[in-house]
Amino acid sequence: MDIHHEMVDGITRVRLVGNLDIAGADKIGLVFNALAGNGTRMLVDLREVGFLASMGIRLLLTVGKTVLRRSGKIVLLGPVPAVREVLTTTGIDAMLAIRATEDEALAVLAG
């Protein structure tokens, strides 16, 4: 699991690549949580995440809580079907905005 990030037009863009399981979450947790503490608008690009397990969900929730507590906005972009199913079955889709396209995701952050 690798995390790539940049700030573009006031939005923290985070791109995750690989498996968001125990090892993956452990590897990127520090950086991901630190990013959540900066800025108020975050786009989490999940298009290159092939696997999402409970430890990864925990990390997404922690990051989401941090952003939302600071009155910020966060959106998850483009989860593949297997990952989308995990987000739905655990109820995360009711807590964190999920959008299929970049335009839709940016619209959430602009609103």
Add this chain to the structure above:
Amino acid sequence: MGDTRALPATLEALMALDDWVVAWCVAHDVPARPAASVRLVLHELAANVVLHGGGASVLRATLAPGVMLVLEDDGVAFDPVAAVSAPVSGSIEDVAIGGLGLHLIQTQSRTLEYRREAGFNRVVATFGSD
């Protein structure tokens, strides 16, 4: 018919098991959806053992066409079928994060059975073939 891997109950073993289940599903032409479910349930079951298994030293996993997954460990007795879990609900502030793994184990498998024998936990999970 079944293919078995026995490994020490460590975090490294989780990665080895992940590589193994992915390769096994490809080799047996398991469609994407059940393959994703088997992969996830194996990860969550094995992670439970490694993180909460009360001194487990060994993990033994078997995959058979159907798809059937058997996971055995020598840790403290734990029944993932009977354990209570629930999806996340309410506001994000109220979220109780514990039990997510169990919820996935219970919802992503078609059938789930547990037995304790001779000091081993034995979980058998089956998955649809489509």
